[in-house]
Amino acid sequence: MRIGLRTIKTAIASVIAMMIAEFLQLNYPTAAGVIAILSLGNTKKDSLYTGLGRIFSLGLATVVAFVCFHIIGYNPFAFGIYLLLFIPLAVKLKVTEGIVVNSVLVTHYLVEQSFSVQLLINEFLLLTIGVGAALLLNSYMPNREKMVKEEQIVVEDLFRKLIWDLSKSFQQLDNTQLSADCEKLMKTIRSAQTKAKLLSKDRYFDVNPYFEEYFLMRGSQVRILKDMIDLQAKISLDAKYTKQMQLLLEKTALSFDEENDGTQLLEDLDAIYMFYQALQLPDNRKEFENRARLFQFLQSFQSFIELKSEFSNVNPFSKNAKN
Structure with a gap:
């Protein structure tokens, strides 16, 4: 079994992201590790553009979820309507790389049944930490x-x-x-x-x-x-x-x-x-x-x-x- 450089960087980025999230006492710290895994691309530019796209699309996802959950309620049906609205918008705005990651973060709003400032900050920090860890590890590339x-x-x-x-x-x-x-x-x-x-x-x-x-x-x-x-x-x-x-x-x-x-x-x-x-x-x-x-x-x-x-x-x- 051969362990490649990208696998090593993925593991390290995930650990770093979760440790930072835990240190900051954020809710759902494991999400930061998952985001780091999904944000580590093949090249520096891939990781950067993917990360920036996900940060932008989280704002979009939050707005769509806020509307859906407040009109329909905090229930699975409302989450389904959110997906029906958010996915086409993400495709239209060419930020499809944020669909899966940000939909997972949106479930935190659903579980907490809240859009409090503290929770919003929590979600954006989780995403930023995960993306940041991926960018940090991808700063080293083979020659x-x-x-x-x-x-x-x-x-x-x-x-x-x-x-x-x-x-x-x-x-x-x-x-x-x-x-x-x-x-x-x-x-x-x-x-x-x-x-x-x-x-x-x-x-x-x-x-x-x-x-x-x-x-x-x-x-x-x-x-x-x-x-x-x-x-x-x-x-x-x-x-x-x-x-x-x-x-x-x-x-x-x-x-x-x-x-x-x-x-x-x-x-x-x-x-x-x-x-x-x-x-x-x-x-x-x-x-x-x-x-x-x-x-x-x-x-x-x-x-x-x-x-x-x-x-x-x-x-x-x-x-x-x-x-």
Whole structure:
């Protein structure tokens, strides 16, 4: 049995909340512990927004309950009417995270048959203590930036291998392995995107969307690579036509890096365009179709490089960003 960090933080937050509630001699102190459990989210922002939403919705729940209990009475039927009114309002105001927690607190009004100032203060303190304990424990988070950077290294290594293998695969009609490697790379990128989103939510201020946008860009590049792999399997030309493209793919694989903005590769690509334009025209329809596919392959590769170039020059958080 493995006990994770979140489980440990949940247990500690619950104990702290109940101890504070008992120290302040609040009624129903265990409720503070339950609220702490329910308020501890996956990220700092999740916990903060959930907590603030529950504090706001407790005010709403109190008003609705006050009206229902005073008109209908302190009975289960009145509580049912309260739920019929409060739940749609909470959904409308987008504070659904407070429905369960605050409805439990509302039962305290029902049990006590009172809305005294002392009881109102008691309920708001229980909620505040529970939320506060969750925020306190969630102030410590594992180093997600380190994990995201590790994922980034894995992604770039997979890109290098895939592009290198692509350079060696001309004249091969079966690109099954390359397609499988493409799928593996995309799954790795999706995993990295999830971690990057969690990293962004772990920061209250100074939000840096760089990694989210970086992996989004890499995902777009994978889709282009997939098209290139499918297209390459249909190209059947003499090595004199494909050699220049193979060399450029090898150079791309060797220089593939986060800091490479693709400027030199685009210049090399222009030179290849000029090389193909200087070649003799095709002798037959088959050669014409294959050279047309090679030209389409070149255009896709250009889009592949331009995606990274645009990202490096436009993204304000990129190391190569230009003013």
